[in-house]
Amino acid sequence: MERPAGLCGLWALLLCAGGGAAPNEILPPVTNLSVSVENLCTIIWTWNSPEGVRPNCSLWYYSYFGNHQDKKITLDSRRLEEVPLNEDICLHVISQCGTNESEKTLKGEKKCISPPEGDPRSAVTDLRCIWFNLTTMKCSWLPGNTTRANTTYLLYYWHKYLTTPLQCENSYREGHRLGCSFNLTDSRLRHSSIQVMVKDNGGKIRPSFSVVALSSHVVPAHPDIIHLSFKNSNLLVEWKKPGDFLCECLSSQLEVNNSHLSSTLYTTEETKCQNPEKRSQFKITTDLDTSTTVRIRVRTNKYCYEDSNLWSEWSEKGSLGQKTNSTFYITILLIIPVLVAFAIIVLLFYLKRLKIIIFPPIPDPGKIFKEMFGDQNDDTLHWRKYDIYDKQTKEETDSVVLIENLKRGSQ
Numbered sequence: 001m002e003r004p005a006g007l008c009g010l011w012a013l014l015l016c017a018g019g020g021a022a023p024n025e026i027l028p029p030v031t032n033l034s035v036s037v038e039n040l041c042t043i044i045w046t047w048n049s050p051e052g053v054r055p056n057c058s059l060w061y062y063s064y065f066g067n068h069q070d071k072k073i074t075l076d077s078r079r080l081e082e083v084p085l086n087e088d089i090c091l092h093v094i095s096q097c098g099t100n101e102s103e104k105t106l107k108g109e110k111k112c113i114s115p116p117e118g119d120p121r122s123a124v125t126d127l128r129c130i131w132f133n134l135t136t137m138k139c140s141w142l143p144g145n146t147t148r149a150n151t152t153y154l155l156y157y158w159h160k161y162l163t164t165p166l167q168c169e170n171s172y173r174e175g176h177r178l179g180c181s182f183n184l185t186d187s188r189l190r191h192s193s194i195q196v197m198v199k200d201n202g203g204k205i206r207p208s209f210s211v212v213a214l215s216s217h218v219v220p221a222h223p224d225i226i227h228l229s230f231k232n233s234n235l236l237v238e239w240k241k242p243g244d245f246l247c248e249c250l251s252s253q254l255e256v257n258n259s260h261l262s263s264t265l266y267t268t269e270e271t272k273c274q275n276p277e278k279r280s281q282f283k284i285t286t287d288l289d290t291s292t293t294v295r296i297r298v299r300t301n302k303y304c305y306e307d308s309n310l311w312s313e314w315s316e317k318g319s320l321g322q323k324t325n326s327t328f329y330i331t332i333l334l335i336i337p338v339l340v341a342f343a344i345i346v347l348l349f350y351l352k353r354l355k356i357i358i359f360p361p362i363p364d365p366g367k368i369f370k371e372m373f374g375d376q377n378d379d380t381l382h383w384r385k386y387d388i389y390d391k392q393t394k395e396e397t398d399s400v401v402l403i404e405n406l407k408r409g410s411q
């Protein structure tokens with residue numbers, strides 16, 4: 001098939017000879033290529049379509065960084081990237097008809113963006129962030145080479161569910177490293193990233209940036225051992241996974257010490273949990289040995305995360321001997337006698353009340369007996385005797401009055 005050379009235009013002189021395939025055609029350059037920064041590290045390049053493109057060209061844009069890295073072919077005249085702005089970043093844009101990849105020899109239009117002003121040696125170095133337990137982000141760094149010791153650092157962070165960057169408040173120091181930690185619990189963030197910037201309050205150091213992908217840099221909290229048992233030459237370790245992780249996203253490692261196995265490690269790549277308790281089991285074959293102690297730790301695995309190889313802390317040690325849950329037993333040993341004593345007291349109290357209800361107090365024959373023999377030392381008896389005497393005299397008086405009344409009546 002012949003192709004009229006005139007249609008190829010000025011921009012296609014070199015490649016038009018290749019024939020019908022459109023992508024080799026050189027189109028005019030894009031116009032108004034510009035760049036801006038949003039949030040902390042969201043860098044946006046925009047451009048306008050080239051002028052003088054033939055009407056039946058389906059216009060696409062081929063853009064790339066550096067030496068044709070991170071290339072993209074889009075219809076959109078815009079490219080947005082989250083890039084830490086610690087050095088110059090340049091985007092090249094080539095317009096083309098069709099979706100085929102442009103020739104590597106083409107350079108296209110280029111637009112660069114530079115980091116904020118300042119001495120690069122003053123910027124903090126080795127800025128790292130780790131997401132603990134999917135709840136707390138801890139970022140730390142080393143001071144720059146030309147920084148004064150009394151520099152006050154500020155850390156800002158942003159992710160796509162925030163409208164503006166926030167300042168981290170909770171600074172800390174760990175040896176030579178300085179850091180700041182903040183709460184990050186939004187579960188929607190799991191497969192996105194956060195942008196971080198560290199600068200100082202006086203504007204004396206050059207800001208440092210980092211874009212932290214949350215599909216790695218994740219460290220779980222330590223797991224907990226729930227139960228240890230020994231059955232048919234098998235040591236069974238039951239444990240509970242930490243936090244909000246999916247079981248299949250955790251690798252686990254068990255360390256066993258006893259007289260046969262010293263510091264032996266057992267690792268499983270993927271964890272299977274028993275719902276709903278999210279417990280898991282480790283089963284290893286060993287000889288029964290009451291001195292067995294175990295501990296367990298976990299890390300995120302390659303099925304869900306870009307393997308970060310960052311283990312959690314170890315769990316508390318658990319032991320198979322009598323030491324298992326020793327605090328529990330001590331508590332039980334202390335609490336049981338107290339409970340029993342209390343129960344007895346309560347029982348006695350109620351028995352006494354019950355007795356009063358069922359058997360009301362009956363006159364004590366002993367007392368009557370004592371009364372008869374007039375125990376002189378007993379005050380109450382004195383009163384009783386006086387009472388009785390008094391009553392008798394009153395009755396006698398009453399009957400005298402009655403007799404007198406009768407007499408009057410008969411008169």
Ligand SMILES: *[C@@H]1O[C@H](CO)[C@@H](O)[C@H](O)[C@H]1NC(C)=O
Binds near residue numbers: 020023
């Ligand atoms: C794109 O390239 C392929 C070969 O790599 C070629 O077969 C195809 O025709 C090209 N498409 C256009 C629209 O030029």
Ligand SMILES: *[C@@H]1O[C@H](CO)[C@@H](O)[C@H](O)[C@H]1NC(C)=O
Binds near residue numbers: 031032048049051
């Ligand atoms: C480039 O931008 C200027 C001003 O913003 C505008 O006047 C001009 O039309 C733009 N060029 C193209 C090709 O869109």
Ligand SMILES: *[C@@H]1O[C@H](CO)[C@@H](O)[C@H](O)[C@H]1NC(C)=O
Binds near residue numbers: 007022056057
């Ligand atoms: C574009 O249209 C011209 C005629 O106007 C035709 O000769 C050419 O082959 C067309 N190119 C493509 C890629 O369709």
Ligand SMILES: *[C@@H]1O[C@H](CO)[C@@H](O)[C@H](O)[C@H]1NC(C)=O
Binds near residue numbers: 222243
């Ligand atoms: C880990 O996260 C869970 C909830 O996601 C929380 O209940 C637990 O307290 C956290 N543990 C630590 C050590 O922060």
Ligand SMILES: *[C@@H]1O[C@H](CO)[C@@H](O)[C@H](O)[C@H]1NC(C)=O
Binds near residue numbers: 294
């Ligand atoms: C096993 O022994 C090693 C070395 O003595 C010790 O560091 C570790 O804490 C022990 N682990 C357990 C689970 O007892």
